[in-house]
Amino acid sequence: MTMSTENALPDTAQRVASLLRELGHDQPVVMLPESGRTSAEAAAGLGCSIAEIAKSIVFRRVADDAAVMVVASGSNRVDEKKVAAIVGALAKADARFVREKIGYAIGGVCPVGHLQKSVMLIDQDLLQYPKVWAAAGHPHAVFSLTPQQLVAMTAAPVADIALQT
Template sequence: MNAHSPDNANDNANNNAALPEAAQRVAGLLAGLGHDKPVVMLPATGKTSAEAAAGLGCSVAEIAKSIIFRRVADDAPVLVIASGSNRVDEAKVAAVVGPLGKADARFVREKTGYAIGGVCPIGHAVAPVMLLDSDLFRYDSLWAAAGHPHAVFNLTPQELQRMTGAEVADVAQRQSA
């Protein structure tokens, strides 16, 4: 049976109905973009990269974590999608997008439409300024949050860039020797 058969479409609709509301919305957005991989629910939380990686059986580096900042100049959301093994260097991000402030839980929910721990790279309430960690392109496969702390989806770094239109940048802190 091919992936576009009516039976698979019904299976996907049934599987999506079992998802939390925000994850259903993400599944619909992904389908609209032609992405054929399902949203997966983790048995335990995926709020941290380590938790998600443990639930998926992949490396922490293959988790595409979403970090939201607030740009000081215009209160715009800034979404940095980084490898789960990297700590984001705020100075590097600020050098690209301008001075940054902290984004509290209310700001994140208001600007993205998602709760912290489930911020998806797509489908935001307010279009964010976006940067992709260049280190993500070292991996063949990534997992990103799908709108809920237990929901994730699989994609390639190239698909992630295509879906988001994000600029690729070196945003990782480097360990000093």
């Protein structure tokens, strides 16, 4: 794991670093030497458990074409039926939809700084960890925060969204 100065960050990660500073967040954006596109890749690069990765999954709400983002524990699969029961019927979101509505490419979708207001939910399972890691706008960029900071930054409700296996 390498620490990068903000000027060395890719444009989208610089945008996230600036936004985090504006929000009063004191943790830096970190560039992973390898990709963090998946929870497993990010966890391996950070030396943390997969469950401590706050992965962002975007759906399209059928009723109004709004983006629905679920920030889930990296070890959980999202139960789309549980999410739909809270926010309404869902459809898959393709890469174009995610980029247009959220403003980030898949693999680096940050839970803050969206282009358009999105509907958000946070996985209740993230609350058991003292620190989690979220994408910072680029497949190699991440930042750490507490689950409480995640809830405060996003103003998203915490919900049971995990698929029970």
